[in-house]
Amino acid sequence: MTPSDSVETALERGRREINAVLDEEVPVVPPESLYRAARHLLDAGGKRLRPTILLLSAEALADVDPGSRDYRTFPTADGGHIDLLSAAVSIEIIQSFTLIHDDIMDDDDLRRGVPAVHREFDLSTAILAGDTLYAAAFEKMLATGARPERTVRALSALARTCTEICEGQSFDIEFEKRATVTSEEYLDMVELKTAVLFAAAASLPATILGHDEAVDPLYGYGIDVGCAFQIQDDLLDLTTPTEKLGKQRGSDLVEGKRTLVTVHAREQGVDVENLVDSDSVDSVTEAEIDAAVDRLESAGSIEYARERANDLIVRGTGRLDALPDNEARSLLEGIGEYLVEREY
Amino acid sequence: MTPSDSVETALERGRREINAVLDEEVPVVPPESLYRAARHLLDAGGKRLRPTILLLSAEALADVDPGSRDYRTFPTADGGHIDLLSAAVSIEIIQSFTLIHDDIMDDDDLRRGVPAVHREFDLSTAILAGDTLYAAAFEKMLATGARPERTVRALSALARTCTEICEGQSFDIEFEKRATVTSEEYLDMVELKTAVLFAAAASLPATILGHDEAVDPLYGYGIDVGCAFQIQDDLLDLTTPTEKLGKQRGSDLVEGKRTLVTVHAREQGVDVENLVDSDSVDSVTEAEIDAAVDRLESAGSIEYARERANDLIVRGTGRLDALPDNEARSLLEGIGEYLVEREY
Numbered sequence: 006m007t008p009s010d011s012v013e014t015a016l017e018r019g020r021r022e023i024n025a026v027l028d029e030e031v032p033v034v035p036p037e038s039l040y041r042a043a044r045h046l047l048d049a050g051g052k053r054l055r056p057t058i059l060l061l062s063a064e065a066l067a068d069v070d071p072g073s074r075d076y077r078t079f080p081t082a083d084g085g086h087i088d089l090l091s092a093a094v095s096i097e098i099i100q101s102f103t104l105i106h107d108d109i110m111d112d113d114d115l116r117r118g119v120p121a122v123h124r125e126f127d128l129s130t131a132i133l134a135g136d137t138l139y140a141a142a143f144e145k146m147l148a149t150g151a152r153p154e155r156t157v158r159a160l161s162a163l164a165r166t167c168t169e170i171c172e173g174q175s176f177d178i179e180f181e182k183r184a185t186v187t188s189e190e191y192l193d194m195v196e197l198k199t200a201v202l203f204a205a206a207a208s209l210p211a212t213i214l215g216h217d218e219a220v221d222p223l224y225g226y227g228i229d230v231g232c233a234f235q236i237q238d239d240l241l242d243l244t245t246p247t248e249k250l251g252k253q254r255g256s257d258l259v260e261g262k263r264t265l266v267t268v269h270a271r272e273q274g275v276d277v278e279n280l281v282d283s284d285s286v287d288s289v290t291e292a293e294i295d296a297a298v299d300r301l302e303s304a305g306s307i308e309y310a311r312e313r314a315n316d317l318i319v320r321g322t323g324r325l326d327a328l329p330d331n332e333a334r335s336l337l338e339g340i341g342e343y344l345v346e347r348e349y
Numbered sequence: 350m351t352p353s354d355s356v357e358t359a360l361e362r363g364r365r366e367i368n369a370v371l372d373e374e375v376p377v378v379p380p381e382s383l384y385r386a387a388r389h390l391l392d393a394g395g396k397r398l399r400p401t402i403l404l405l406s407a408e409a410l411a412d413v414d415p416g417s418r419d420y421r422t423f424p425t426a427d428g429g430h431i432d433l434l435s436a437a438v439s440i441e442i443i444q445s446f447t448l449i450h451d452d453i454m455d456d457d458d459l460r461r462g463v464p465a466v467h468r469e470f471d472l473s474t475a476i477l478a479g480d481t482l483y484a485a486a487f488e489k490m491l492a493t494g495a496r497p498e499r500t501v502r503a504l505s506a507l508a509r510t511c512t513e514i515c516e517g518q519s520f521d522i523e524f525e526k527r528a529t530v531t532s533e534e535y536l537d538m539v540e541l542k543t544a545v546l547f548a549a550a551a552s553l554p555a556t557i558l559g560h561d562e563a564v565d566p567l568y569g570y571g572i573d574v575g576c577a578f579q580i581q582d583d584l585l586d587l588t589t590p591t592e593k594l595g596k597q598r599g600s601d602l603v604e605g606k607r608t609l610v611t612v613h614a615r616e617q618g619v620d621v622e623n624l625v626d627s628d629s630v631d632s633v634t635e636a637e638i639d640a641a642v643d644r645l646e647s648a649g650s651i652e653y654a655r656e657r658a659n660d661l662i663v664r665g666t667g668r669l670d671a672l673p674d675n676e677a678r679s680l681l682e683g684i685g686e687y688l689v690e691r692e693y
Contacts, residue, residue, distance in 0.1 A: 106480060132476060136511070144512070154497040157497045161491050168484040168485065
């Protein structure tokens with residue numbers, strides 16, 4: 006078993022665990038149109054990265070072999086048991102709620118290979134489906150059976166995380182209207198918009214299981230790998246062939262979206278607004294994208310983003326030294342590395 | 350001091366208490382456009398009915414004179430103190446979040462005499478402002494300082510309330526597309542969409558203060574007066590002069606919105622779809638509305654709605670017999686009666 010195999014196995018197991026319980030955790034009850042809309046993206050798949058990180062983080066803390074324990078009766082630090090899957094599902098639900106509302110804001114048509122919720126249903130249903138999942142995420146985090154004082158802290162962390170995701174999305178929208186954004190401002194935005202949910206996923210097991218000393222290092226791990234994950238997403242948009250990416254390569258450039266690559270390139274004097282002439286993903290050519298990527302490479306911006314992502318992974322995985330040295334911890338390190346090595 | 354004066358005084362005091370703390374409870378911090386949007390409807394005013402009911406319910410349970418205690422250090426059943434205002438603000442924030450998202454769904458332009466958030470700002474900002482308030486409501490309910498086991502129960506009630514509000518709104522949208530809706534289906538929808546937040550406001554003090562025996566009667570009070578409140582809203586749309594109502598009288602009829610009055614009229618064989626010819630509130634005449642109201646009166650539908658509302662108030666206020674007999678309880682009874690006597 007190579008280390009890379011092992012990470013893939015762990016990701017596959019986490020994905021399977023989450024997929025297996027979504028039907029019972031988010032049942033379709035009346036009003037059915039609402040719950041079918043709420044389930045639309047959950048059913049469309051996804052890597053379940055965040056809940057998988059939550060499960061592995063718990064296993065690292067409990068010092069048990071990955072996949073060896075029933076997640077519904079998972080051992081706490083003081084000899085009790087909690088429903089860890091309920092917490093994992095909570096995190097996946099938050100992710101799904103933000104995708105539904107983000108797709109409305111970005112007016113995106115497709116997500117996970119299926120129509121966005123506001124396209125498959127309508128605007129009102131999509132807003133409501135997101136709002137319903139929002140409450141469901143809190144209900145799931147309340148249902149782990151953890152001690153009340155730990156549940157209160159977990160809920161506070163979850164509410165704070167939701168607030169920060171909204172703030173990050175708001176900064177993202179604000180930045181699109183601004184003339185200049187620095188790399189640091191961009192990364193601060195990514196931390197809020199993307200990384201805090203990774204941080205919540207990684208650190209909430211420490212809170213609800215009672216491993217208080219591990220909350221901060223795991224939160225830091227989540228922030229670092231979450232930021233690296235977003236930077237890698239930005240890079241993949243430039244470097245992964247269209248057929249593998251599932252959308253037009255370079256679409257961020259065409260749509261004028263800010264990424265760490267273009268923010269850096271602008272700081273180097275590149276006219277990033279005019280890197281491609283086409284203003285539609287339907288009319289842009291591969292040659293145009295190739296030329297734009299060449300210019301970004303010459304400016305050192307692709308290398309810069311790659312290095313920032315790698316540095317974040319080194320720092321983030323290093324924080325795991327505070328945890329017991331076991332296989333689950335190694336897998337969390339491996340997932341960090343996977344996030345910047347993945348090709349889609 | 351007449352009883353009616355007293356209710357008005359209590360409502361005015363509650364309104365003042367909530368208004369006085371909104372600046373510090375929901376501060377405008379970066380990203381400012383997000384928080385200005387989140388504050389837009391909160392700043393536009395409103396009766397603060399639900400948080401006022403929460404404060405009075407707590408005073409009835411604690412058996413203290415209305416307005417006599419500092420709401421920031423309010424006495425619990427076991428001799429402790431909690432921040433009751435934080436809970437009251439939480440309820441007002443939930444109300445505000447649902448108004449922002451509902452106005453998008455209904456494509457309403459005006460609310461509380463100011464442009465709806467998606468009109469004053471834009472769609473994305475309005476969705477995000479609602480989402481931000483959603484998290485803030487949970488943060489406020491987590492910040493009362495109540496015992497963890499009570500806070501967990503309060504949060505569960507709050508999350509369940511949010512889920513039900515979404516379900517109610519979804520049924521409301523679904524009903525508009527349906528040929529027929531019975532009075533009972535309509536009232537079940539109103540219970541979810543409107544009444545559960547009154548029920549949460551009334552019963553959460555019992556949960557967080559530790560008066561467990563009063564949770565159910567206060568919840569029932571909230572459901573009953575909340576349903577009556579909505580029926581009265583429907584009636585006012587037909588009977589209150591346009592200038593007093595702040596919008597065109599009869600606009601529900603023009604827009605084809607279902608109300609208990611029209612649902613009943615249809616059950617009596619009235620062709621409610623064609624009660625008014627105009628399909629725009631700009632072109633409808635007072636004479637048209639008068640004729641429609643006459644037909645609804647002849648069908649007994651206005652009297653039916655009025656009786657249902659009064660019956661609900663009698664039942665709801667009767668539930669308060671489970672509470673200590675004091676001035677705060679009388680005021681909760683008086684607010685129930687006020688809700689069906691108010692003229693706007």
